[in-house]
Amino acid sequence: MSAPLGDFPGGLKLPGHKKRSTQGPIRKTPISKQLVLPLQQHIGAAAVPIVEVGDKVLKGQRIARAEGHVSVCLHAPSSGVITAIGEHAIPHPSGLSAPCITIETDGEDRWIDRQQIKDFRQHSAHELRQIIRDAGIVGLGGAGFPSFIKLNPGVHHSVETLLINGAECEPYISCDDMLMRERADGILDGVEIMLFALRASRCILAIEDNKPEAIAAMRYALSGRSHLSQTEIVVVPTRYPTGGEKQLIQVVTNKQVPTNKLPIDIGIVCHNPGTAYAVGRAILHGEPLISRVVTVTGTDVPHAGNFETLFGTPIKDLLVFCETRRQPDEPFIQGGPMMGYSLAGDDLPITKTANCILVGVDDVAPPAQPLPCIRCGDCADVCPASLLPQQLYWYSRAKDFDKTRDYNLFDCIECGCCDYVCPSKIPLVSYFRFAKTEIMNQERERHKSDLARQRHESRLERLEREAQEKEERQRQRKAALAATKAAKAKEEDSTNTAEAADSVTEEKA
């Protein structure tokens, strides 16, 4: 019933290591004594706290509001007391701190009143988006972009296809897999709402063929919903990075997203199954986004698995609960082994974008001294975006940023395939990230200096105009003065002549 699958260039077959964490069901992580919630867990502006230190909060209560358009709210994951609002270390590769709200939990886990919507079709798409925004829902695949924006087709676009990205192509990660196995119905609830909000005509659920259980579960759930006839499950081959948005679109629809365009420009919107599930919970059960499924796995985790974890739970507590063999201070990875980042400390909270905590990797790449590029071209063969990494490397290294743009640096999805195959072990992705940030900084600087120049020019113009006006006024005043003077002189003149004439006549007389 479906069109033949497309393909994307390059890519890698990587050992999956997923079985390790899919042996048991999703378990609930116990509530920690302290929950630390960064105000910014999404792309966009940080949320603004609306509680004070000492306030009592209930589970699901809003504790920070969205600021600006690209932003979402934040909620208390459990009931307790706000003990601090201030800087705390966050899980970020830079190791920096950021403003966070800290909650001391009381263990009662008492909910606020939940506003459930039984028939969402009674509401407008706009209302639903507002609820989704107020529920703090962001893309749970890893980037954390506010979901309500991606559920708005806008006036300029019409969305034909909603693509649910269940590919989960990165090794070790299995949170979407487990969610699809266990909560297929919940995901479909969300899909229905998303289809309604987007006014999309069809939905494609793409799942990699290494997840037969998830495929079966989703098929079974779908067979029970006759009104979802426009939804189909597409099984895609397992290859890294099929889960990349643009790559998946290419595989599933045979269309390419053009450079510098978004999927919505070709009528496609992509969401993660976890996000769909969260949307369903928010609308039908009135539950804001306060927890997520996190995969904890790796060679040092004997009982690896997936854990439904409240946001703000310290990673330390999660690792203790999972009985990892991690030594203190041993670095671990948040995200997958290809695109994640390593973290050193464990006093960091689980955030909305934390899909996987990886402690110990099987074939770990040791820090290596890179050799010179031998121009073998292996990197270009595996690049899913059809770029020439060796050229990009060359120009990034030489800081020839104009050239990197000519070679479409911004199409690089940082998948790490080129890095993985490079025989010289050159950290190519690091170079590309460096070049990207550098270009963005330059752009910002240029923008700033443009603004400054404009300001300066308009100031000069204003000064000149003012000077001219002043001169003009002076001239006018002078002219007026001269005119009055002249008038006075004339008057005097005429009186003088009159007087003279008088005296003459007097004399004559």
Place this chain on the structure above:
Amino acid sequence: MPIFRLSPPFLAGANRVTLQMLQVLLALIPAVIAMTFYFGPGVLINVTLAVSVALITEA
């Protein structure tokens, strides 16, 4: 305790420069055979000379 490189990807690929170069040598074998066939054994002397000079200067 594993030590990571500073940036992703953290997985190690099997590709090595040595591997690549062995492939190059492998690909040269038929060429050398064909050359000896057409131009006589003098070619082998050339090859030996070139290889030894290369080895000496590299090392």
